[in-house]
Amino acid sequence: MDDANEASDAFRSRVTEITRFKVFSRVRPFITEELVEMQGQERRSVVEMTDNKTVILDPKEGWAPKAQFEFDASLWSIPPEHRIVHTFYDTKRSTYATQKDVYELIGRDLVPHVFDGFNSCILTYGQTGSGKTYTMMGIYDPNASCGGNGEEGIIPRVSNDLFLILAGKQAEETKKAEANERVRFRIEVSFVEIYMERVRDLLDPALKNSKGNEKLQDARIRQDPYSGPFVEGVTKYQVENWAQCCLLLERGSMHRTTCATAVHNQSSRSHAIFQLTVIQERTLPAKDRYSRPTVRYQAGRINLVDLAGSERGGFQEYVKESAAINISLLALRRVIDNLTERQNILMEQAKAEITGAYYQERTLPQVPFRDSVLTWLLSDSIGGNARTTMVATISPLVKNYGDTLATLQWSSKARNLVTLVKVNDAQTTVADGMASKAGELHNAVRIQRQNMDSLREALRQKQELAERLERESRSMARQTAKNKEVLSALQQKFKAITVQRTLQRAVWQKKLKLLKAQQEKVASQLQAKQKELEVVCGHQSTLKEGREKLQQRLEAERKREEELSLMIAEKESKTEENADLFAALEVQYKAALDEVQAEVLAQKGAVDGQFKALTPRDRIDAVRRDVEEANKRANMMEAKIKESKQPGWSERVAQDGKDVVELQRERNELRRKLDELRLRKEELRRTLRKRGGK
16 A cells, blocks of 8 residues: 555656646726826727737727737726727627636636645736736735635735635545544745845845835845755745735735836836745655654745836836846746747657658757846746746736737747646655654744744844833933923022012003103193194195185286287287388388479579579569479379379378387387286296295
8 A cells, every 4th residue: 555655656746747838918997097188088998808819909000900919818907987999899898807807717727736736827027007016916905805806916816715725625634533644734935026136035024023125135046956946045934824925915015126117106116926835744654663654745836926017118217227127027038938949949850750851950049047037036937847827917008009019929929838847746754753853843943043033123123122212211311300400490580580570560650650641741732733733734725725826827827928929929920011011112202202302403493593584573473383383293292192002091101100109019018018927927936836845
């Protein structure tokens, strides 16, 4: 029977499976901020899904299909209430994929194989803000139950299913009360991150009571020939239930490196690996009385990997960090590309050997597992002994079209990878039971060391707290003494101030009486001043009325002055016209008078000659006649002159002469009055200026 068991175990250790790299695509829903930005616009997603196909649409070409990719399943997580406009009719029937649906398709089948000694790996790949961390962790409450239609991610649901299966196996072992073979299970948890190509332990006991990643210590990776690469000295906790797993997950996530990017305000800037290890301790009875029981250990691991964002965006101060992230992701792509190429070459070679066809020898490409810390640590999961599943998370936004296309292209390429999975070798110890005891003691020592580290850290914190409290106590004592001195000084000062205030109150009362008397005196003076002010106001009103009257008189005088100026100008123009006419008449009159006088003189000479020849009587008669003739001639000349002119010419001329004299006199009188008015105007202006100044 024992030989049969050993043969069965030996057979199980050689069991292998050919498995394919499973790849799923999942599109996240629009967040609230994005819906607000799209308000009033047509809501479209750059990808559409149906069954296992994912189609990416080009928004620059009228939402025409750019490419189609096939996956193991395409998970549509945009709820119907977002009212997306679809390009293809059959994509409208896409079923909304909840967290439960995602886990049922991706993780549930992997959990039972861990108890059979197989390794598994689930990793999420995509740009920042595409839902990687939500897919892996989701929203969970350690104090509540897990499962159902809640928002728990893959890690909490895997942990919950592990303990559900463990409970069933422990119940089966309990029923084997009389069985010789015993199996014990324990589950261990570790949580590390890879940041800037360095591995850091997120469950380090030194970080238990702190937040952030300032105290994180770098760890080293070692290679075990049997179990593959591992992190040296990483902290492992033995957990008893699902709640403890969630608490450790939450504790490690607090120390994970995050920062704001152009896409997400709290983006994970490191690769996180949450590892669950199921260890089976199978005890076989001793073969005879001279031997000890045989203990065999078998372990199965499941790595749950949340990769950092694959986009190239970010702030300038994180260029080095983004470069380190891209180094890891590019190394991961090269590893999968080389594994795929290597696999294709081997398949072509095997096909040629079977069919006898011609085959051109090609060099198998080396797989660069050690190009980055991420690929080295996951080398056993990616290209070795593990069932591996990848979730390509994509964004529906138009602005992320380029990153979405790159994610789909590489993810569909990784789907072609095939791996060979075998059960982990059982480590057998045949001795007198000391090896089993040594293993138990080793685990106990390790746990005690972890507890000691935790206690030392707690003690150090308590000592720091005690020292800080002691310093604060001494400081408070010194401050209390100072406060007492200040209080004593203040009390003395208060007494002095009280006495001073009493004396000051008496002085103030005397001053108050004096001020009241002065107030009454000032009030009486104020009344007198008010009366004077009323009188002054009356005078001011009288002055104002007088000033208004003077202004009216001044305005009347100004108008009268303007009228006189117009009259003077009119008179002067009329006088000038009459003067010109009078001058012309005077010239004509003088010319006529000169002509008459010349004629008179000529006649007088002739008469004088004749007069000398006559007798005295004749002379007298002649003279009389001459005088009469002269008078007649004069009258005739005057009549002729009158006839030569208009009727009444001489009277008009005489009258015009009188009018000219009168006009000149009136002009002089008007000028004199104008000068008087100007003097009165100046006096009025001076009077107004004096009154205005007052």
